Amino acid sequence: MDEKGFKLGDDAILLQPIQRTGKTFYLTLFSLIAVILWAAGAYIYQYRDGLGVTGLSRPIYWGVYITNFVFFIGISHAGTLISAILRLAKAEWRRSITRSAEVITVLVLFFGVGNILMDLGRPDRMLNILQYPHLQSPLLWDVLSISVYLTASSVYLYLPLIPDIAILRDHGGRYQWFYRIFALGWSGTERQHHLLERGIAFMAILVIPVAVSVHTVVSFVFAMTIQPMWHSAIFGPYFVCGAIFSGIAALIVAMNLIRKVYHLEDYLRPVHFNNLGILLLVMTLLWFYFTFTEYLTTFYGGEPIHMTIFWMKFTGKFAPYFWGMFLFCFIIPLPILSFSKTRTPFGTLIASISVIIGMWVERFVIVVPTLANPRLPNEAVLYFPTWVEWSVFAGCVSFFILLYMIFTKFFPIVSIWEVREGREKSMAEVQERIKTYLPGIGVE
Amino acid sequence: MHKWGMVIDLDRCSGCQTCMAACHAENNIAIIGPEESAMGRTIHWIELLPYIEGEYPHIKARLLPRPCMHCEHPACIKVCPVGATYVNEEGLVGIVYSRCIGCRYCTTACPYTVRSFNWYEPRWPKEMKGSLNRDVSIRGKGVVEKCSFCHHRLLKARERAKAEKRELLSEDYIPACVQACPSNAMYFGDLNDPFSTVSILSRERRAFKLLEDLGTEPKVIYLSEGM
Numbered sequence: 241m242d243e244k245g246f247k248l249g250d251d252a253i254l255l256q257p258i259q260r261t262g263k264t265f266y267l268t269l270f271s272l273i274a275v276i277l278w279a280a281g282a283y284i285y286q287y288r289d290g291l292g293v294t295g296l297s298r299p300i301y302w303g304v305y306i307t308n309f310v311f312f313i314g315i316s317h318a319g320t321l322i323s324a325i326l327r328l329a330k331a332e333w334r335r336s337i338t339r340s341a342e343v344i345t346v347l348v349l350f351f352g353v354g355n356i357l358m359d360l361g362r363p364d365r366m367l368n369i370l371q372y373p374h375l376q377s378p379l380l381w382d383v384l385s386i387s388v389y390l391t392a393s394s395v396y397l398y399l400p401l402i403p404d405i406a407i408l409r410d411h412g413g414r415y416q417w418f419y420r421i422f423a424l425g426w427s428g429t430e431r432q433h434h435l436l437e438r439g440i441a442f443m444a445i446l447v448i449p450v451a452v453s454v455h456t457v458v459s460f461v462f463a464m465t466i467q468p469m470w471h472s473a474i475f476g477p478y479f480v481c482g483a484i485f486s487g488i489a490a491l492i493v494a495m496n497l498i499r500k501v502y503h504l505e506d507y508l509r510p511v512h513f514n515n516l517g518i519l520l521l522v523m524t525l526l527w528f529y530f531t532f533t534e535y536l537t538t539f540y541g542g543e544p545i546h547m548t549i550f551w552m553k554f555t556g557k558f559a560p561y562f563w564g565m566f567l568f569c570f571i572i573p574l575p576i577l578s579f580s581k582t583r584t585p586f587g588t589l590i591a592s593i594s595v596i597i598g599m600w601v602e603r604f605v606i607v608v609p610t611l612a613n614p615r616l617p618n619e620a621v622l623y624f625p626t627w628v629e630w631s632v633f634a635g636c637v638s639f640f641i642l643l644y645m646i647f648t649k650f651f652p653i654v655s656i657w658e659v660r661e662g663r664e665k666s667m668a669e670v671q672e673r674i675k676t677y678l679p680g681i682g683v684e
Numbered sequence: 685m686h687k688w689g690m691v692i693d694l695d696r697c698s699g700c701q702t703c704m705a706a707c708h709a710e711n712n713i714a715i716i717g718p719e720e721s722a723m724g725r726t727i728h729w730i731e732l733l734p735y736i737e738g739e740y741p742h743i744k745a746r747l748l749p750r751p752c753m754h755c756e757h758p759a760c761i762k763v764c765p766v767g768a769t770y771v772n773e774e775g776l777v778g779i780v781y782s783r784c785i786g787c788r789y790c791t792t793a794c795p796y797t798v799r800s801f802n803w804y805e806p807r808w809p810k811e812m813k814g815s816l817n818r819d820v821s822i823r824g825k826g827v828v829e830k831c832s833f834c835h836h837r838l839l840k841a842r843e844r845a846k847a848e849k850r851e852l853l854s855e856d857y858i859p860a861c862v863q864a865c866p867s868n869a870m871y872f873g874d875l876n877d878p879f880s881t882v883s884i885l886s887r888e889r890r891a892f893k894l895l896e897d898l899g900t901e902p903k904v905i906y907l908s909e910g911m
């Protein structure tokens with residue numbers, strides 16, 4: 241067990257991003273801030289003039305903002321869910337990647353919620369949701385489950401951070417007072433470790449059903465209406481699958497960046513990318529399965545109202561989006577992820593970027609075509625997002641990256657104590673565990 | 685208790701759009717310029733839907749006036765996160781403009797796409813300001829609006845009946861579109877009264893409702909033409 245003033249030794253590199261900040265960091269920081277300010281300006285313009293500055297209209301009432309909402313909430317499934325599953329499965333290779341995944345979850349949730357708030361015609365009245373809650377509305381189910389998820393995943397991020405905060409407190413850098421408060425008097429005793437492990441295990445179990453509920457409920461926003469190609473029972477699992485799919489992709493991209501920028505090649509090794517790549521491959525196939533089922537059911541049933549939208553996606557004006565989605569979500573990542581030769585950090589990066597783009601388009605293809613085809617005859621309007629919507633989207637992405645960068649400057653992005661624990665304790669533990677699996681190796 | 689409903693006889697409707705004009709004047713509906721109209725930002729509480737049937741040369745175009753259906757089971761009400769839209773005991777579906785947060789969930793959930801959104805602050809030419817209807821509140825930017833069956837007229841009629849110390853009669857209350865229809869194609873009244881005109885017409889053989897199979901139970905009943 242670690243004593244209070246333990247030596248960092250090999251893991252000193254994990255604290256380097258906190259101790260030293262280079263020129264590139266500030267350059268990136270300022271360019272991100274520039275984009276965010278631009279987006280803020282665009283939003284203020286929208287706030288002052290009204291939602292008319294977007295490309296939305298009747299009947300396409302929802303567009304980029306709602307797409308972003310579903311997309312960002314989806315990305316948030318990277319973290320907590322993946323990390324919880326790997327922890328519970330006692331996958332030892334998780335140790336250096338869980339932190340970077342959990343941070344994604346907590347930070348990206350704000351942008352999911354933010355997008356739905358920016359989509360409001362009267363954002364000044366958003367507190368009406370708390371003052372006059374109408375529980376029958378799926379949007380309120382979202383409010384509830386996302387709040388629970390944000391709380392749970394914040395706790396789940398914070399708990400494994402405590403020992404690392406204590407390390408930072410003891411290693412006399414800047415902001416001592418800050419680390420002192422948040423280390424909660426951690427001294428690394430046996431009892432504290434025991435409590436911490438119990439807490440993490442409890443949160444890991446709690447967070448899985450919450451995460452599943454979140455994206456199920458997001459899908460219910462669409463599935464609970466009677467609109468054609470939204471009113472589908474498969475939407476819950478389909479959305480959860482898509483969420484995990486895009487979440488893993490986001491994690492792989494983040495890990496690639498961290499690895500390059502902070503020189504953590506020793507901690508984020510090809511094997512991590514290989515394993516996550518296999519997970520991503522599974523999700524690629526699962527995504528295809530859900531998409532195939534969804535569209536085949538529609539096609540076979542052949543109800544005219546559904547088929548109008550179906551053909552609009554397959555051959556009509558939404559065909560570029562639909563086939564783009566298929567290209568980015570399936571055709572590009574599938575071969576890359578199928579072979580261990582290409583499941584390298586770089587290979588998985590390419591596949592992941594493709595998946596992220598594809599999943600954004602997928603959300604768009606779910607939201608917009610249905611709205612463009614109401615049941616009654618309507619003016620045929622086309623939806624093209626305006627510069628305001630694109631700016632706000634760019635601002636959200638930049639703001640997310642900015643917060644992520646800042647996080648790495650205050651906390652180690654690879655969990656130091658978990659890596660150490662893996663090195664010192666789990667070798668023996670795993671050996672013990674294997675002994676319980678099989679006959680004939682009970683005696684050493 | 686009254687259950688307000690409307691009957692539109694398509695055999696009599698000439699597609700003259702007087703109902704639309706009357707509605708715009710009555711309900712202070714914002715004037716949307718031609719550019720915004722082309723983008724699909726017009727607001728109509730009642731409008732004429734073009735139904736094109738068949739293919740050339742056996743083509744037939746029909747126009748169907750469509751107000752809010754004031755459904756018995758409205759899809760829009762369930763989804764509102766703040767309870768800003770409701771159906772009252774007289775069957776009228778209304779909106780509390782001051783509570784609406786503008787999320788446009790109701791507009792996407794309504795299968796009849798009757799709901800409109802205020803994309804900008806409503807504007808009228810200076811000359812028209814004096815002719816706005818004082819009985820109808822003006823909807824600001826960012827909220828949803830739709831046909832109310834001229835609910836303010838019901839309130840007024842009820843006040844009048846009270847002042848005259850008598851019960852409210854169905855004849856006291858009539859929406860602007862029905863009143864203005866020059867070909868007498870629209871009827872309005874109490875569906876609960878089995879002897880009212882709307883009630884009798886709603887049981888006619890020609891009677892049908894829009895998207896009846898969705899189970900929304902609209903209180904706007906159409907009488908089909910050419911039978």
